[in-house]
Amino acid sequence: MLLDHPVHRAWRQHLQTARTAADALLATWPDIERDTDLAQVLRTNTGALARQAEDALYRREAHAVLHRFGSSIGASGQVTTAVNQFQYLADTSRRRLGEDHIDTFVMRSNLASSWGQAGDPGAAVQAMVDLLPDEIRVLGKNHRETLMTRSNLAYWRGQAGDVAGAVQALTDLLPDRIRALGKNHPDTLDTRNSLAFWRGEVGDAAGAVQAFADLLTDRIRILGEDHPDTLVTRSNLASYTGEAGDTAGALQAFTDLLTYHIRVLGEDHPDTLITRNNLAVWQGKVGGVAEAAHALAQLVADRIRVLGEDHPDTLIAQDNLALWRGKAGDAPGAAQAYEHLLQARRRLIGEDHPSTLAAWGSSAHWRGQAGDVVGAVTYSKELLEHMVRVLGEDHPHLRIVRSNLDHWQKEAQRAQDAG
Template identity: 45%
Template sequence: MGLEAVMPERLRGGRPWGPIRADSAEARQLAEFLREQVDFSGRTLAQLAEQIHVSKSQISVGLAGKVPEPAFVTALIHATIPEPRLRKQRLDRARELLEAAAHPSPANPGPPAASEVELAGLRAQQVETYDRLTHSLEAQNRLHEAAGNSAKLVMVLLSMINRLERRITDLTGERDQLRAAHVDPDALHHTQQQLARAHEQEQRAQWELSRAQEKQRQAEALAATVQAQITQLTDELDRLRTTTGADATENTPAPATTPASTTTDPVGDDFDQALTRITAVNDHGDQLLHGISADLHQEPGEDHDAEFWWVVQNNPPDNPLAIPDTTDNLKAKQEAAEAAGTAGDYRRAVKLYTDLVTAYTHRNGPEHPDTLITRNNLAHWQGEAGDPAGARDALTGLLPAMARVLGPEHPHTLTTGHYLARWRGEAGDPAGAHAALTGLLPDMVRVLGPEHPDTLTARNNLADWHGRTGDPAGAYTAFTRFLPDMVRVLGPEHPDTLTTRNNLAHWQGEAGDPAGAHAALTRLLPDMVRVLGPEHPDTLTTRNNLAHWKKQARGASRVRPRAPLPHAAGIPPMPVSAPLTQGAPLQAPED
């Protein structure tokens, strides 16, 4: 008999059997019939051993060609054929074959014994199956560990979120009391910083919770699939060992046992440290699951690897934004967000920037410069969308992180401070905005230079907040000193220079000189029409203000000018700057 006659056969389900070592053709025919019944049932040898109360080694001997006892044949047929009528037919046939095997015909000798080459081929397949089984058991252990770690993280994060929610409630009450008291601006500012930080930590904890829950689900799904493969490989090894009748579990690796698993805001620091550790555990879980998934379907052309292809393909990501974002994709999303804000669609800009913050946080971490810059821009558009208090709170929490990561005098840090001053004033604290810009301006002059556009903008806005705190004469004086610099640096007809002239006239009138305001606006209006056009919103505002101060100068009844934009002082102060952009990776300034 040739080599192919005794090589393992692929029967039902593609699982192989070892060669039959029968002493007669009748014994071989019986073994083949009994194997067919096992394949028909779909049960593994381990399941059958438990059902008929014999060991797997005894089943292996009974299916390898040795003539079994009648009780074994009867029990095997009963276990594999549940339908009574078919069971009776198969049992009758099995008894006929058993009788023939017990009394073989002398004229019908059995097949020759397998050669050494044939047995070596069988042994090689046993070793390959054993290796796959060992690999699967190791993967299962790692998956159980990952699922256990994620389950622990879920419990920790649920507790943390509960504590953060209580902290937010307490800090909100404390902030409201300090606002009502109007006695301690520094304490109010400190509490607002703590509150913004707690909100940020609560959002980060919710994000890590969703990651942990998804990691647990993925690990459990992979572990269940690996268990199915382990069951199949164990049965395959049992079938291949039927030649010798050895107990298939004697050398099968057993699963390993899973191992048990100076500051002004110390509470916030504790939460940050805990969240950093949690992020590290979640990141480790990501790497582990990715490695196991990639390993399991490394060669999808082979049956045992292809079974895992669906696990990787069908697992949803932690979050829709967890789909890998390329640099080009993120840049395109950022351009779309900025275009929406520039076009006046502030709500869409907020939504797009919210998505970008999540993407950058997941991709680079919460304190990567790109993440911080995106948070800055989100807060800017949040304020433009009508939520100045939300923008203020977000920037209050962001500014310390910008100073820590980039440095307190990095241009981006200075810009964030400028944004914070603006939205602090817009949220109802003009004195706080004035104080913040007063402290910020010297740093901008030193770092950026006195004629840098952002420095000029800060001087314009500082003068405006000076007036809005109740000192119109001081605002008029500041704008009078500021205007020549604008003319020298930008030119007399630059739109920002025209804005400064409008605001100078506004505060001149508010300081008690309506005739002077009227005269200044009379000179300004033709320039506004020529440069901006007659229908431009700033031109219309200037025209309206001119009518107002003309009536004031004549002593007519007061007619308030049309509210131009967020600021009441004629045309609003110039925007801080274009939202920050990301180019080459940002570096913190050297000491």
């Protein structure tokens, strides 16, 4: 006769209670986090559950609420916290499930993406490069997770500056996903979206517009008008409509898209805030410079409130606000804003990051436009020396920096001669 020891019974009850709580949290979690307060409550409760009942959440596999927990942290704008959380989840999954468990691979993939979202696409690329052969070895080259890593690797390669490499990787991936998943699978549609985007980034704006228009028709048919992926395609189509020369069309498309985003996602959703950013930029490009600056000032305040001062999207909005303030005639305000942005990017992502170098160049430009030509020369010299060290003497971006330095040196000489 087998006896059920009270300690064993209590432990089984503890595990079952924890799993039931995790199931309830996952069932409560909405696919689209319109209610930011509810999302915060769910994250807090999941974090507490994970600390108190880790054993229960790693029984043969990682409970799905752990993946949702980490993703929600990143989506809320807490990008540094998301990196730390996915590092912890990846380490815990290795320890409890093993190096070759699929959930360990998923956590490693999420960790890699969180590095990129926090502003380090190079680290994301390296992590994906390290992950891919492990997944091919264990899961096979046609497994959905392996194909997802190839897609993510292509994306972060593009973000790290290898746009041609991203296009080639996605061109190779698309037929593999069609063969493994079918042409109507959401992952296949995602590959078409990414391929159209990076083709546009290499200069084929007209081709991108056609590809996004075709994809939008398919996503509406397969996923519906309100699906987040459909809204992403609408956004990309709007952007490349403008890049192809139809600025008024881009402005109208983003105006329409904002209505969709507010209704489907809510006013504070990060994607809604992205659409507001894009709408403001196209307002400026069609001539509404003051309107663009005003809209971006409001957006910066909302992004700080929702995402925090250090979120990459907040910094992008500050960058755009500084630019359009300058274009509206406030060169001193633009110079001051870019100096603030430069210091923030140095602190958050380091002096060598492309976004930091861009802010450095903008700070030099607007110093000069504000009348501080000596400061513009100094900043341009320092930037050139730094970029030579980081990128090498022959990098194409150095031509622009050298040209800007030459311009401000001539302006400084003219000012000296006039004085």
